[in-house]
Amino acid sequence: MSDELREEAHDVEVTVWVGKNGIEAVVDELQDQLRNETLVKVKFLRSARGTDDTETLAGELADRVNAELIETRGHTAVLH
Template identity: 45%
Template sequence: MWLGDEETLQEKEVKRVLREPAKVRVGKSGLSEGVISEIRRHLEKEGVVKVKVLKTALRETDVNEVATETAKKLNAELVDVRGHTFTLRHRKRE
């Protein structure tokens, strides 16, 4: 649920990112420190990031597991999972 002007801006940002191609790709090396730091950089800069998981990264896991693990590592909110792509949003600091 979106309440207030600030939330409306966040909703618009999420919708914009959902229309764009993924900014980060997870390859056969999986969730390496380099990939995690790249996702963190995008979250800090833009607040929302779209990540594509390549088939080579899905040998022993699935997209939902990768998305959930990434969100936990970065303390981010998992917004959407579609196919091999997921979207994360930076959580507000309390």
């Protein structure tokens, strides 16, 4: 299933941006989008990353919204 979702994720546009206010600032918006969409692509801006890598932040965000982390690539993550 994850391979199919990864393939599908290729065409998904980024709809959530995590900036200097961190993952807490996007939790509600991301939950809303996940109710309506199969996949949501999240971009972690430099100001959000600090010393953490994208994989770590994406994992924390997935846990917060009870979602599955499908993949990370560069500074972008796809959640299901």
